[in-house]
Amino acid sequence: AQTVTQSQPEMSVQEAETVTLSCTYDTSESDYYLFWYKQPPSRQMILVIRQEAYKQQNATENRFSVNFQKAAKSFSLKISDSQLGDAAMYFCAYRRAYSGGSNYKLTFGKGTLLTVNP
Amino acid sequence: NAGVTQTPKFQVLKTGQSMTLQCAQDMNHEYMSWYRQDPGMGLRLIHYSVGAGITDQGEVPNGYNVSRSTTEDFPLRLLSAAPSQTSVYFCASSYSSGGPPGETQYFGPGTRLLVL
Numbered sequence: 001a002q003t004v005t006q007s008q009p010e011m012s013v014q015e016a017e018t019v020t021l022s023c024t025y026d027t028s029e030s031d032y033y034l035f036w037y038k039q040p041p042s043r044q045m046i047l048v049i050r051q052e053a054y055k056q057q058n059a060t061e062n063r064f065s066v067n068f069q070k071a072a073k074s075f076s077l078k079i080s081d082s083q084l085g086d087a088a089m090y091f092c093a094y095r096r097a098y099s100g101g102s103n104y105k106l107t108f109g110k111g112t113l114l115t116v117n118p
Numbered sequence: 119n120a121g122v123t124q125t126p127k128f129q130v131l132k133t134g135q136s137m138t139l140q141c142a143q144d145m146n147h148e149y150m151s152w153y154r155q156d157p158g159m160g161l162r163l164i165h166y167s168v169g170a171g172i173t174d175q176g177e178v179p180n181g182y183n184v185s186r187s188t189t190e191d192f193p194l195r196l197l198s199a200a201p202s203q204t205s206v207y208f209c210a211s212s213y214s215s216g217g218p219p220g221e222t223q224y225f226g227p228g229t230r231l232l233v234l
Contacts, residue, residue, distance in 0.1 A: 004160075044227050045228075104166065105151075106161070110158055
């Protein structure tokens with residue numbers, strides 16, 4: 001079974017600084033997707049960024065980028081120029097890249113609570 | 119496009135009561151699922167469906183029932199509520215494919231349930 005581990009329960013960053021959130025995962029599959037979801041106090045789950053395992057290039061979305069190390073099974077999220085609105089719980093998630101209902105399951109880490117200090 | 123909607127936003131139940139959490143999506147997604155979120159646990163899959171008339175269990179299905187009579191709706195039923203079912207429940211949907219466009223699931227706003 002796949003597992004996702006977020007080793008940092010809490011992180012803090014100063015506004016305008018850069019912070020990196022860690023995520024490691026365990027799988028025997030060769031093709032899969034990895035995601036970072038943001039959950040602000042409203043509890044809405046918001047997709048931040050996704051990465052397909054077959055793509056070697058690291059995904060970027062504006063101030064958010066990932067460092068995907070497939071061999072090390074590591075998928076960290078870097079937030080540049082942190083803003084007060086980035087304060088939230090961040091979840092790393094894994095999904096197999098095959099068809100079929102059981103393959104669509106998202107496996108989540110336990111989350112990292114990010115605080116942004118003004 | 120309303121996306122994924124859930125009702126109610128918040129509900130208080132007494133032990134033993136039953137209720138249905140509603141989920142609807144207007145994106146014509148084949149795949150729909152229910153997760154529960156507990157403190158320190160992340161989100162865990164309860165049940166899922168790949169189309170009307172097809173449902174299956176996730177990793178924590180006990181105490182919950184689902185059915186899928188239409189593409190749009192996927193209600194979650196608590197048959198006899200227990201305090202252990204106090205949680206935040208999320209519905210999610212996506213196209214049904216291994217890769218794009220089905221690789222990303224879209225979440226509803228959640229239902230907070232308190233069982234006394």
